[in-house]
Amino acid sequence: MSEKQYILGMDIGTTSVKVCVYDPDTSEMVAKQNKDTAANIPSDQGIEGNKQDVPKIVSAVHYCVSRLPRDVLRHVKKIGVCGQMHGVVLWKNRAWEKVEKDGVVMRFEGVREQMSALYTWQDTRCKPEFLETLPKPDSHLKCYSGYGCATLLWMLKNKPEKLKNFTCSATVQDFVVAMLCNLEYPITSDQNAASWGYFNTEKNEWNLDILKSIDFPINLLPKIIKSGAIAGTLSTSWNGIPEGTPVGAAMGDLQCSIIATLENKQDAVLNISTSAQLAIVVDKINDLGCKTIEHLPYFNNTYLVVAASLNGGNVLATFVKMLQQWMIEFGFPIPQSKLWEKLIALGLDAPEGTNMKISPLLLGERHAPTAKASVENIDLSNIQLGHVFRSLCDSLIDNLHYMMPKEILLNANIKRIVGNGSGLSRNAVLQRAVEHYYSLPLEFTSGGDAAKGAAIAVLNAA
Template sequence: MDATTNHPQPYTLGIDLGTTSIKIVIVDSAGGVVENVTVPSLANVTSIVGEDGAEQCPVAIWNALHAGLKQIDPDNQVKVQTIGISGQMHGLLLWKQGKSWERGNDQMRHIILRNLSHLYTWQDRRCSKEFLTTLPKPDSRLRVAPGYGCVTYLWLLHNQRQMLATEQYDCVGTVMDFVVAAICDLALPVTSDQLAASFGYFNVESRTWNTDILKSCGFPVNVLPEVRKAGQVAGHLLQGLEHIPAGTPVLCAMGDMQCGVLSGAQDRSDATLNISTSIQLSVRVDDILSGRLMGEAVEVVPYFDNFHLAVVAGLNGGNVLMSLASLVKHWLQELGLPQDILETALLEKLSSLGQKSPSDSTLKICPTVFGERHDPDLLASAEGISAHNASLGAMFRAASEGIVDNIFRLLPPEVLASNGLKRVVGSGSVLRNPLVLKRTQEILAGKLEFVQGTESDAALGAAKAGLAFLQQQQ
């Protein structure tokens, strides 16, 4: 819809609730970026299960979202006519129907949160391989793995049942589903087929939960959200959001991977590579079976408009490099040396050293410190170490290159090319690492064209999904 004197140009708002940051973008009716902002979420909390746990405070995520919205020009906010929200998939959040948020009466539409569990993120590893073997096989072409919402809930049923009984949580979903429920004041949670597939025990073909299977192991299926197709409306803002008007439609929460593809891929011959905290290499396919030709590490998940994505979702991306920075800081502590440096600053120093370090084809690091979904017990390894090539810079270079080597080992460029792909569109914060970027270009050279995509990533895709909804209403 074009702008007129009576009807100002409509904007759409895209939000991505990432693992480490919140991204917000506003686009115009042509899909152009009007304004965007990124704020750190600073949400990580200590888990009672120690290093196997990966938990975040949902209130911290909520506060970071509002801090980001306050940086967006109010004049742009009032033009927003639909909202799309994406974010970190697979994780689990529990809340109480009608008791987890309370609305204030002030002009800022303040909402107070309470009666929430921690967010158990996709990085959570409390569900061991042994525990997974005790669970029933899902009625789905998709595997289940540690960090998946249904799997984590089943672990809580077995190991922290008293917590579930005491708190009396009666709704579950991703953190994005909760945000949608809170701002729209939904009585029951609603999610998209994209996020339901990431939760586990969801049949992609029938778009239904495996209710009988879940009931057989004591899962209270009434807590699961209603599932709608990605791109459909979940509800409307009850009191507005900052300066965004009340009544604005809000789409069902979507997957960050799918929204990242939507923001970057131009046509059917594009594959998309996103390297952020984790890493995904995705290809749009017509149906579930067509994606199975690409390898055992490939899974096929819902996309938009009845299409699917064949994807390798690697667990080892920027988190590997941050882990290396944490390890160096730990070494300093063990040596009794000064360590009053933030890990993010240490990461920048390591990156600088890595760029100065000469390339060494003998030193290689397989960076799978977090395993992979198709092989959770996979460990990292290093080879080709000599007395002269094990500097910090060389190790950082090898780890950066290993991240890229690993994802293309799971889905080689030759396989992509043989399936009709011509380009790889890259995005994500870690592709700003020159070592990662150069390695990507080297691997694809002569096989597929590499294109550096947008930096807005999933937030932009979420906004574009909102724009598509507006266009359908015309």
């Protein structure tokens, strides 16, 4: 009997790290772990900043991998990594160290003094007025607040000394790959590069001339290879995984969750977790007459047509937290799990066609960064909690439908929507809204795990 050959997949997410061991022979996960990173840290920009502590994220990676079975890990032949796109972390030499015991490397650790915080995709320090001063990218993709190049350009203007402290920059998942492979300079994929702005997907290169013209420190930019290609090899044995194991360039979490979910090109994928994305796969960039969608690099030179909303499970979670806080102030602490249970039951019982109209843009949108949430048409008939929760769920899907109307799906011959993400899978009120707005069946499959997708994506990497 031949020796098993597994792939380790990792997803460095906004709130948690997820890892799995994937068996390509059975297309199943043989082991998995996850851990909340609890990595958010205060920003000197107040609520406009959104920063995370990278050593905490690295610690969560170690926690997850170290809890996978050793007899499984020693059969790992490749490592695939994906994570939260758009964000940027800066570092200089020796930004990580290997912690040894009796000559054996136990774990990797990030060295806080040698790196910046991770400035995440949720960072809103780049106001529209600032973005308007920047040159237009040579790309079909725009550059928004929270995107790596925009954040670095903001620093160039407002904190130039900070940039001089560092020699490298990349997404946090690229940092993890650089750490595992002990790379002198980071290597990223076209998916992550496109998420930063100022990257031409057709030429597969940074807009170097444009960036040089505004004194951007281009030496900080990572080298780019295709998604699914190998960035390096494991610099030491790690929790039983052999030294020299190939590690793929880090990829986008959205693309990896979709490769794990999509069964054929007649599927659309709807992911609702922290935020919300609706996506279909196309062969080339087409003008679909809709400014709220984007074409993102996928795999094998294809593209994802995506409506990426900043408002998803985070809006519902804020609503639940608000209710919980109100109850605490009345002296009735209620666990969030109980609130969710009750809200979903009440929402399912609420009548259709309530005339309350909610705009759920609590975090604005990339195409409307200054938009806020609002409620209209409140009257005596619709102030029950179930009505309000149903209206809020409906409004999130209505917003996605505004960004990517069902006509785009129908014209692409889409036959069903495959659901993904805990924000959707646990919420029957949202599920009902999806089928109502898109007039297509919503189904859940066993896929959807971005860590699994990262493993699948490097399967055939040379």
